Amino acid sequence: MTVRLTTAQALVRFLAVQESERDGVRRRAVPAMFGIFGHGNVAGVGQALSEHGAALPFVQPKNEQAMVHAAIGYAKAARRTATLACTASIGPGSTNMLTGAATATTNRLPVLLLPSDTFANRRQGPVLQQLEHPVSADASVNDCFRLVSRHFDRIARPEQLVAALPETMRVLLDPAETGAVTIALHQDTQGEAFDFPAELFEPRVWRIARRPPAAEELAAALAILRGARRPLIVAGGGVIYSEARAALASLAQRCGIPVAETSAGKGSMDPGELLLGGLGVNGTRAANRIAAEADVVVCVGTRLSDFTTASHSLFQDPGVRFVGVNVCAADAGKLGAAPVVADARLALAELERGLAGYSTDRRDAVRAATAEWESALDADLAPRAGERMTQAQVYRTLNEAVRPGDWLVAAAGSPPGDLLKAWRVTPGSFAHIEFAFSCMGHEIPAGLGIRMARADAGEVLVVIGDGTYLMANTELVTAVQEGLKLTVVLLANRGYQSIHGLQRATTGTGFGNEFRHRRPGASAPDGAFVDVDYAANAASLGCAAEVAAGVDGLRAALASARDEPRPSVIVCEVEPLRPLPDSGAFWDLGVPHASEDARVLRLTQEHRERARRQRWYL
Ligand SMILES: Cc1ncc(C[n+]2csc(CCOP(=O)(O)OP(=O)(O)O)c2C)c(N)n1
Ligand SMILES: [Mg+2]
16 A cells, blocks of 8 residues: 655654654654754645644744754653654755754764755756755755764655665664764655555654673673772763663662763762762862772763863773773773673673672772862852852752752853762752763753653753853743743853863963953954843843842742743853862863963973873773
8 A cells, every 4th residue: 555645744754653662661753843944845844744744743943953952952851762853944954953963973862854955856957055066966065964964865756765764763763873863855855746655654663672781791891890999980871871870870889889970971870979970171079089090990881082081191090991881882992991882771780790799899988089079169169259159159059959850951161061070960850961062052952852851850950151142042932932941040251261261271361252342453352341131131032031149149040930930041140260179180182382472382381291191091
């Protein structure tokens, strides 16, 4: 039996009946579609959604990049068992999704992108918004997606969907392969009809299997671990996606092994005597101290970015060995680790079983390291004369207001680093710190996606800087439109202050990072601060908005935001250059090797000296 449908109608009908299943729990794999229409998709995917989209609700964002971030937030909250689709028009509508695609792929989170493309039949000559490639006539701007997607396809004939769609679902839902999946749709093809096999539209369940560890890999990992005297577990996003928190806590507690978290892995374990908090450049000094002396490091579900390994300078024990537990073989083998290519939950349980009789006790070492670090954090909270509220005080006040079911979201500027360092993911609450692509503008839409995936969530607390707010605040309108409740905590520090601080530390000067007026003849804006009324801006978009005066004001604002049905924006005017205590870890970045300024050369020299801690891990 066949069904006559357009390409776009077949796509919509197919997506509406796909389900995923993990551990016996079934859910819609792609339960909604975001999109902005233009001539490239309005009569294609747009028509298909209006006629066949009853089971695939349409959500209208205000920016195509943002809708991809929303899909990423959704996927994170759904622990990679589901995501959202995104349709965009030809040209700029589609290329606007590129940054979102890269964010998804870097974070190993599934999103389904449907950029529209030029005509397949080329009858019209160059069409509106077509870039004519001088040497590759069949290329379009959508070929840029190849580099930032885990899977790319272009549909030029309707029947190509029959093979393309199942492969799309397979990649999206495979934990080892997932990321952005991009299916470019020629605009004429979207409307072309075909007699599709009816089975294509039968409900289909995609089983997300847990890959067990291979016996040989497990044995090799156990041999290393049994000899460990100062082991450490690094918990990455894989622990969260695999829902392996209980397995991690059980292994850690049974064997007395401390746990440190990456940004994506924030919230991998409830606070307790073995949790060291964040690791690396944005980590706690406690975690970094334990890491420096670790002799065996078990890296679970982490891509080991430079922020985690302190640019390969963190682990200083001369004989340090690594075990890499990851569904993705390339990640499992990093740092010369003994790889265990497997699902985190199964692998952790097997490691625990294999370590029966083994124990170490690092509790005293952890206690000493954390006590020292926590007293540094506490001391930093003390107000200093003449200072506004500090970011550290905002985080602490926020953290004290968190209840089970609440989510914290951060991605760029100082919040993600500060929060990896200072935030306690209290039992029953969740964190989403996107620090793989650390994309300014991710936060508000990601919060939206989280709220869509978890209607039962308490507060979705989105912590952003003023820079991020100015770059991407428009999804607040979408939040109002859809009745999706967010509480945005905006740190108004008058500029790109995290970068400004980095700039001062590495070059000795501040240049082009604060929101200042231009003085006549100045080479960069360096006059008086620009005044922006963020609360008025948020109110104009339909949000409840408030300026929090000091810590008490913030506490009150958070309480009223919780009762407020509309999205809320709480503006915190904070001290501009007042970073949290540093992690003590080195971070490598490109520094100037020539300058007429002796201070620049001295700072570069100091940087190179610190870089001597970098090691090869083979
Ligand atoms: C899209 C994007 N552009 C540029 C950057 C580089 N960058 C990282 S932090 C930052 C400043 C962010 O400013 P703000 O949101 O005000 O946070 P603050 O640094 O002041 O805490 C910039 C420009 C980025 N991460 N993402
Ligand atoms: Mg700022």
